[in-house]
Amino acid sequence: MNNRRSVIPGFGISLGITITILSIVVLIPLCSLVVFSAKLSLSEFVYTVTRPRILSGYFVSISTAFIASVVNVVMGLILAWILVRYDFKGKRFIDGIIELPFALPTAVAGISLTHLTTTNGWVGQIFYKLFGIKIAYTRIGITVALIFIGIPFVVRSVQPVLEKIDIQYEEAAFILGADSRTTFRKVIFPEILPAIISGFTLAFARSIGEYGSVVFIAGNTPYETEIAPLLIMSELQEYDYSAATSIALVMLGISVIILSINAVAQGIVSKRVNGKA
Amino acid sequence: MELRKENKVLKYVLVTISFIFLGVFLILPLIYIVITALKDGIAGYVNAVSDEYAIKAALLTIKATVFAVIVNTIFGISAAWLITKYAFKGKKILSTFIDLPVTVSPIIAGLIYVLTFGRQSSLYPILDSYGIQIIFAVPGIVLATIFVTFPFISRELIPVLTAQGSDEEEAAALMGAGTAKIFRKVTFPHIKWALLYGIVLCTARAMGEFGAVSVLSGHLRGKTNTLPLYIELLYQGYDFTGAFAASSILVVLAIVVLILRLVIEKRGQKELDLNK
Numbered sequence: 001m002n003n004r005r006s007v008i009p010g011f012g013i014s015l016g017i018t019i020t021i022l023s024i025v026v027l028i029p030l031c032s033l034v035v036f037s038a039k040l041s042l043s044e045f046v047y048t049v050t051r052p053r054i055l056s057g058y059f060v061s062i063s064t065a066f067i068a069s070v071v072n073v074v075m076g077l078i079l080a081w082i083l084v085r086y087d088f089k090g091k092r093f094i095d096g097i098i099e100l101p102f103a104l105p106t107a108v109a110g111i112s113l114t115h116l117t118t119t120n121g122w123v124g125q126i127f128y129k130l131f132g133i134k135i136a137y138t139r140i141g142i143t144v145a146l147i148f149i150g151i152p153f154v155v156r157s158v159q160p161v162l163e164k165i166d167i168q169y170e171e172a173a174f175i176l177g178a179d180s181r182t183t184f185r186k187v188i189f190p191e192i193l194p195a196i197i198s199g200f201t202l203a204f205a206r207s208i209g210e211y212g213s214v215v216f217i218a219g220n221t222p223y224e225t226e227i228a229p230l231l232i233m234s235e236l237q238e239y240d241y242s243a244a245t246s247i248a249l250v251m252l253g254i255s256v257i258i259l260s261i262n263a264v265a266q267g268i269v270s271k272r273v274n275g276k277a
Numbered sequence: 278m279e280l281r282k283e284n285k286v287l288k289y290v291l292v293t294i295s296f297i298f299l300g301v302f303l304i305l306p307l308i309y310i311v312i313t314a315l316k317d318g319i320a321g322y323v324n325a326v327s328d329e330y331a332i333k334a335a336l337l338t339i340k341a342t343v344f345a346v347i348v349n350t351i352f353g354i355s356a357a358w359l360i361t362k363y364a365f366k367g368k369k370i371l372s373t374f375i376d377l378p379v380t381v382s383p384i385i386a387g388l389i390y391v392l393t394f395g396r397q398s399s400l401y402p403i404l405d406s407y408g409i410q411i412i413f414a415v416p417g418i419v420l421a422t423i424f425v426t427f428p429f430i431s432r433e434l435i436p437v438l439t440a441q442g443s444d445e446e447e448a449a450a451l452m453g454a455g456t457a458k459i460f461r462k463v464t465f466p467h468i469k470w471a472l473l474y475g476i477v478l479c480t481a482r483a484m485g486e487f488g489a490v491s492v493l494s495g496h497l498r499g500k501t502n503t504l505p506l507y508i509e510l511l512y513q514g515y516d517f518t519g520a521f522a523a524s525s526i527l528v529v530l531a532i533v534v535l536i537l538r539l540v541i542e543k544r545g546q547k548e549l550d551l552n553k
Contacts, residue, residue: 006362006363006364006443007447007450007451008443008446008447008450009450009455009456009459010362010456010459010460011359011362011363011365013355014355014356014358014359014362014363017351017352017355018352018355018356021348021351021355022352022356022371022374025348025420025424026374026375026377026378026424026427027374029389029390029392029393030377030389032389032392032393032398032400033388033392036392075294078291078295078298079295079299081291082291082292082295086288086291086292088288088292090296092539094295094296095539096535096536096539097299097304097535098299098303099535099538100303100307100535102481102482103481103530103532103534104307104485104527104528104531105484105485105486105487105504105505105524105531106485106487106488106505107485107487107505107506107509108310108485108505108508108524109306111508111512111520111521111524112306112307112309112521112524113306115309115313115517116305116309122305122309123301123305144302148302148306151299151302151303180284205380206380208382209381209382209385210488211383211384211487211488212383212485212487216512229383229384229488230384232382232384232388233491236387236492241388241391241395244388245388245392248384248385248388251382251385252381252385255382259380
């Protein structure tokens with residue numbers, strides 16, 4: 001495989017098909033985004049993205065996505081742990097159902113979660129009557145929808161790593177006198193940390209851009225529950241492509257930052273883990 | 278032994294938390310959809326799902342899904358083959374571009390197609406002179422659906438092909454087999470379960486795409502409304518029974534996808550074990 005010329009035929013045709021489809025679906029549209037962005041005037045761009053309503057949209061998107069992803073890290077760890085380490089009734093069911101947020105259309109999830117969490121919904125009325133907390137049409141509702149969307153990410157990135165950890169290390173730690181908490185912290189946690197970070201990043205990036213499940217439950221009140229993707233949508237509906245593109249560029253920038261943080265974190269962690277070994 | 282005992286309490290707590298969490302976040306919404314869909318009785322349900330516009334929306338969803346699956350299968354196989362069988366410059370960039378669509382917000386995906394094919398684009402006059410309309414029409418919906426599911430199949434195939442290595446293909450090539458023959462006889466049997474799984478994932482996501490399709494659809498009832506968009510329309514018109522009835526179709530499909538996934542995984546695993 002290291003030699004440049006492989007003996008396997010078909011390089012030309014697979015390259016041709018790949019590049020052609022990639023160009024039509026991804027590259028050309030991406031170029032047109034770049035071309036269109038280059039035509040935007042800087043002052044107009046800055047004016048658009050610093051409007052208070054837009055800034056609050058970014059804030060709502062980022063803060064709710066962050067909280068939802070943190071919840072998903074905790075729950076994802078627990079789920080991955082019970083799936084790998086324990087045997088119990090209904091394990092296969094849990095393993096199967098975890099993927100539901102990938103399989104269920106976001107709009108369907110959105111309307112169902114909304115109806116469940118309004119002040120007279122099955123779940124919503126409990127929270128409203130007992131604690132006076134409203135879920136649907138608030139930022140809590142947005143967070144709930146984003147938790148739903150993000151459930152599979154952390155589980156699916158931690159699970160395979162956890163499966164591969166050799167139980168011998170834990171036994172060794174135990175024999176050396178470590179209690180189970182120390183063993184988890186010192187032996188298991190460093191091993192699964194890269195997977196946790198990448199699961200978190202994927203969930204976070206997905207949540208920031210999420211639209212379908214959120215629009216229904218958010219209520220979309222300006223400055224309160226308007227998410228950034230919705231703001232792009234409303235500019236598009238008014239055919240203001242410059243404004244829509246400006247808002248989108250900032251969001252793409254945020255995604256790039258998140259994914260780079262992930263890459264850097266992976267590098268640091270893998271260095272540390274390998275360095276110790 | 279001491280450790281075991283401690284773990285039992287912990288196990289009980291963690292398993293209970295997991296069941297409650299998944300019960301509330303995943304199972305309850307499903308149950309709610311089914312109950313609301315059947316609120317007006319079976320007749321009401323049948324009426325809602327056999328509505329003329331519901332059927333047209335379902336047909337458009339199927340059309341977009343079929344296109345997406347075909348294009349992404351062709352692309353997925355050739356990209357996975359290209360990336361795993363040959364060494365060439367720019368491989369990393371290629372992988373980045375393939376994965377890009379899933380990291381982009383669906384709304385932004387819609388936006389870039391509007392910028393590419395919309396009225397202000399320099400491509401617009403050319404396409405218009407041929408009478409081709411892409412955005413706010415069916416081709417736009419199809420493109421958006423392809424975009425949001427773009428890496429689904431290649432991503433399933435690449436790890437399998439990497440693990441497999443290229444020895445068998447090289448041997449076949451040295452014995453004089455052509456590309457098509459090598460693929461059919463040597464590579465395909467190894468990747469068929471991964472491919473099927475990729476197709477299942479692609480189908481699930483394609484059927485349910487909302488954001489990107491919403492940007493590119495003209496929202497014309499019976500013309501450019503997919504099933505998820507039709508559900509939105511009913512919901513906004515306060516026809517909740519209708520919205521949840523239409524949703525229940527997608528719920529059933531989602532459950533089928535999950536079951537298929539488990540079956541495929543099991544079959545694929547069995548075959549792997551046999552090969553060992």
